[in-house]
Amino acid sequence: MASHSRNLRKLITSDWSKVFAVGGSFVVASGYSLERLREKDSEVFAQNSTFASLTRLKRQFVSIFGDVNIHAESAQVSENRRVKKVDKPSQQKKIAHKRFEKFASLEYTNGELIMTPMDFIESVTQTNPRPRIGRRKVTEKDLDTLLRSTPKPSKNYKGHDFFQKLDTDGVLTFPEYCFLVACLTKTRSDIEIAYKTFDRDNSSKIEKREFEQFAGRIAYAIAKHVVDIGSEAIPRTTLSQHFFGKGGTGKLAYDQFLSFIRSLQTEILMVEFTEFSKGLRTISEDEFARILLRHTQVPAEQQEKMMENLLKEGNPTFKGITFEEFCEFFYFLNNIEDFAVAVEIFSYAGQNLNKAAFQRAYKITTHGKEIPSTILDTMFLLFDVNNDGELSKKEFIGQMKDAVQRGFRYHTDEFIGWQGFKKCLVKERNATTEE
Template identity: 35%
Template sequence: MMAAVRRFLGLRSKFTSSVNGLNIYFNSRNSPRERAALRRVGTGLCIALGGFAFVYYQHSSSPDRRRAASLRALISPLPAVAAKEKASASGEDEVSLSAHEHRFRLFSSVEFDGQLYMTPLDFIESVTMSEPKKKRFWKSLTKQELDKILSDTPPVWKGSSRLFRNLRERGLIAYTEYLFLLCILTKPHAGFKIAFNMFDADGNQMVDKREFMVLEEIFRKKNEKRKERGGDAESSSQLNVELYGYQGSVSSNVLKKEQPQCEPRSFWDVLKLGARIVLFSDLMEHVPENVTDTTLLVHFFGRKGKSELNFDDFYRFMDNLQTEVLEIEFLSYSKGMTTISEEDFDRILLRYTTVENITGYLENVHQSIPDEKGITFEEFRSFFQFLNNLEDFAIAMQMYNFANRPIGQDEFGRAVYVATGLKLSRHLVNTIFKIFDVDHDDQLSYKEFIGIMKDRLHRGSWGYKGEERFTSFKGCMKKELSAK
């Protein structure tokens, strides 16, 4: 509006000076009647120019124009957002995203100092839903707002299986912590001690904040060793800020060391690899002094970062997280009851897998178990604890395959106990068999069961396969402007 007014005033001053010049010229030569006519013409021209300025302002203020102007103004200061449509692989502003990176950006809702964060509620939704309930807009926090949020974080000894549900939006989870939490959800209790010992660099059975921060360095190094993401350097650098909190590549002696040429299968394997090649001493030298505190850091080490974490508290936190996610899934189907139906149990098992004909499995259960007994939460939880031991169970089951022995319910229950130490109830084992007994011969379809359960264990990569594409604001703008 002000720009339009300035243009109008500039034109008016020029016109006025011209009219004044004409007045001086005509005052000396024209009659009073002619001079009055000229004044009326001048007034009409001023009104016409004013109308032109008003129309120009309305045009420039239309929704489309305002949106384009707003986007141009926001390109520099705001972090990048994903385009609505999947971008082509050849776009110069597109950067390759892993499935986890894409999902983190999809569910994160908070931004501080250029870095993206999830809230505890965002994290819960990301592991229990295929997509966010509503469109996410990244809320930028001030330092005062950040401090207020973190002040609500309870100490680790007050943790419970409702921690994330109680905190809801009052917390921050960084991308590297998100990966760590995903690892927890899929690991057996026996692996908790291994995880703790990996952080305990000095072997004193306590983990301090600096030792825990090595986790972030390991994931950063993994990110730096990835193949080029594609896209321009600006977009790639921006993505590093959003996910890892740094810009560009961090050079250090760690990267120059000779390391085994093996590709880890998961981020959990990255952690084990980091421990195996004894990187902790070097990595700790590169842990930044001034890091943004998060909910996990405050929960584990206090507001001043001076507390230490023992194994009992660490174990309790990991067990509580697994329980909390399972409770949320169970309650979403039980609707206040103490059990869920066998069909609902089937739905939960298959909801994050690549199985297309879920109806066929549901029909299997409906016909095979006409009298519904229900699955209790303890049965539900014991099954998913077994699922976290799936690799050990698969080895035990292969013994039956090698011997060409059929896998009945007794053999299945025995293999579960030998491999995991868990005793599944007879009703639960029977329900599993009815779901996967495709031939109706009371024998488990082993290959199909293992394949689907591996998919379910990792929740089908949460619905995202392979690599997604990240498109910067600049790339979105180019496409928008070229389409007009």
């Protein structure tokens, strides 16, 4: 029994990327495909339900909450860490707070900054906010006016325009902002694990207090900052009123929660697509490339060189990218870690990341979907800096991780200019190798 407990503790605290990386060589040597690996993985885990549950919980929960401690009965932030004084804010905290402060257009009577729904959309789709003179002061009485347009919860969010319809009529706090940002990159399984973790009584309903703790812990994980969870300074917000009613007594079902997040992801992609499509059915490949590059660490001067190569070599074959293709690619990016695993397995077999390997890894990652030829060609014209028909897997995956995180990815160093860009790539390659 003691030995079993030690093994379980070792399992819970293990570095999963290292475990899987080591297994990669076995997979190639044995002739297993990634699909077969997943089948065997399921077969073995099914033999021990406790093992399987802990494994899935560890992998999925950490991917959402980052550096948050996990306990057997409930997921709670360690009290010692919550009260620990942070002398020097981390770079990641600076990124999250600076982004929020930069785009927040409202200020509550106690000095706390708050966002409107349109502020949030701009913060994840634009580099800079629209011009304004100062911030609007908001009192508790003003909340009635700001929240009067807040809709009631829906079973299916089919319009994909929740935040656009509200425009500037709404209130979002910093923890809610972090929650929304985190949701943009999560898969369905991530969302399900998160919901079940915070549904403490297994009622398949989340209450307002549970949601406030949920948002607060995500803010802690993203910003490494002690957040006043459930603060009464701002008694009502757009999300709290929408999910739980004006009195805060409602409950949020899983289906509603999932539908809201999936609609949010689509809405942000729609805003970005429409910015360039101007009402047309497609955007050009170079416009797609600019959207993709805008949140990476690639310096502006290098981006222009990449764009020049794309326009020079690709113009004769360009035919445009539809919104459906655009969405599918960004949903694929939410699974970039799975893509990285597939590519790593190919590399063990001596296969470089050429177009054929990219197509195969994409198909595995998206459960059988084919990557559109227009997007595949754009990727290689943009990122194949040597024009040898291959991508550097470490560099490409690192850049895509930046793109999907929309500028919130943690970088400990300042990377300035072309030399800084190369330094960033070296750092990413070393980090991936260590994993």
